Amino acid sequence: MARNAAPALRTSGLTKFRRMLVTPEGVGLNISLASASARFGALMLDMVFINLIYIAYFLVMFLLFLGFGLGFEELFTANPEAVNGLLSILFVVTILFIFIVRNGYFLYFELGPRGATWGKRILGIRVAARDGGRLAPEAVVARNLLREVEFFLPIQFLSILSAQGNTSSFTLIAGVIWVLVFAFFLMFNKDRMRCGDLLAGTWVVLAPKQQLTEVVAPQDSMTSAARYGADYRFSDAELGIYGEYELQTLERVLRDGSEESERTVYVAICTKLGWEPGAGDERAFLENYYTQLRQKLESGMRFGKRRANKYEGEG
Amino acid sequence: MAEQAFAPHMVADAQAALDDIAVLRSDRFRLEREADWTRLDQIITMLEKGRRSRISDEDSLALPTLYRKTVSALSIARESSLDSGLISYLEALTSRAYYQVYGPRTGFFAWFAAFFSGGWSRAVRAIWLDIVIILLVMVAGAVVGYVLVDQNNDWYFALVGPDMASGRVPGADTDVLRRSLGGGNAEDSLSVFAAFLFSNNAQVAIFAFALGFALGIPSILLVTHNLALLGAMLWVFVDAGMGVEFVGWLSIHGTTELLAIALAGAAGLHIGRAMAFPGKKTHLAAIQQAGLTSAIVMTGVVLMLVLAGLLEGFGRQLITDTAIRYAIGYSLLAFWAAYFAFTGRRKEALARQTSEDSHHGA
16 A cells, blocks of 8 residues: 555645555545644634634623613612622633633534534644544543643633732743743654644644546547547657656646646647647647547556656656 | 446446547546545535534445445556546545544534543543552652651741741641631632632642653652642641641542542553553553543543532632531542442443453454
8 A cells, every 4th residue: 555655646735744544444545734834823713713702701791790780780789799799600600611612612623523623624624543543532632631731721820920910030931931842842743743642642634625627638539639620649659758747737737727838838748749839729739648648658557657757767 | 348347237338428428448437436426525525514414314324335435446546547636536535534434423512421421430440550559649748748747847838838828837826727717708719719720739630640741750749749738737737736627628629629639640640651661552552542541531630620619619618617518528529439430330341341252252
């Protein structure tokens, strides 16, 4: 299976982020790790969403309180103790709410079918099990529990300490170092794992979504002649000047359908073949060349012969 | 042609029709299977959107087959087609299908239910050795704190900072000590609860776990220091003849809280031990397995700490009778012990049975 990974078919993602995930069926899937910046961006987006939830909560609480205050004004003015009691209960509820939302948000979405929070979805990344097996709920819990230690708690301690005004510069520096060590942990291992990922056996990968494109040159060469009024036949030697890399470049040009680049490639191929480039028939020429080159290379593949690019010798 | 040899004869006509459309063998391969891929794509899209109920029964039944067909189409395409658009489509589709077919089997709420009905207890039982070690360390720490202060009162100030002591020092006035054990009103409850959540013991618990990474040694040190502090404070109250009241004051929430700290320390130690002694597994695999068990334990610890916070904030401030404090504290302890000892046993036995069966089978 390892050889399957080799063909340079993937065009997106940095080479160092490419990994092979072997499914239980034994087929290797090319996956790409999410970059540190995508991870950071997703976290920031998630923080925005979580804070929006908090703002909504506080708005609702505020309105409820306003309503209560107006409705039971006499009761409260007669009994200020009750106000304090109510406030303290509300305070406790709020602390618990903040804590539950913060943890529940990540758990709920990462345990969902897409394995990604809103932030991760927007950036097209998701959580996956490193060993290619099932993503266990415990793994999701573990990686998010560590997020609490890595990120939320130190920030919370620091903000409370500085709000109280009794932060010594030592605790401040220690806190900042703590956060930075955990934040940069993922930059120092090749699989871009933060501590939580390491512990949980997970990593964050790109979640590709792609539409099936049309067949590049769908027509039979006979009908191509009918379509374009021209039919090109290339000899083995004329097809032998290119390899798979050039074929895929040609495929991209044909899929894009930009006349300008078609013209450029057409002229380049004609020059290489020693033909006099004409005009107005580029598409037919390229489609024919593409089909015949692919036919030649694919029939070579069936006999185990591959040619990566034009610099590699034939066979 | 290879495809034709395997196809039923009925398909031969369709094959001829395909020959007219596509000249390349790999394009024909694709056109023959496209319908399956589109169908799989639709099912997966529904699953991703969480609309399981919108998928028909036939589609649900067909999903595993469609998935395997697509996986095998991908391996064939890699070896026989140079259409990179097709291959990257199949890669993406297979990955998406793979994540659905091998995705988490339970959602958030189902997992939470399973967690309470046995998952947590099983994880706690799985790290029993670490819990025993930590409990011994805790007892030793408390004894050391008590004995040290008993030998020389200056130790008290080394162990307990002036902030934390707040007047509770050796030889302090009995009234001051008594007041510190008393109740308070609702406003105090609030500040105590708030202080608790971000304060000492919750921190101790979470750091005891997090520092397990350093082979578990900081976890042990942290727990020892904390319990030494407790032992030192106990001495002050015993010295003033209020030992029973102090233990009551401590017990109402302390049984839950100290147990939570013990579990957190044990979870940290569990990871630390896996790092130091991975056994036959690789380090990474050993850490990972220990990490998963510890994470479950720690989820429970967090919930226990919230409960302890409520008890400390409200229970202790509002209930001042020592006997009732004892009753609440120790019935909770009994509850935890029974809960961890007995829940989730059946599934454990079942798992053992199946693993034994498969062993005999092999």
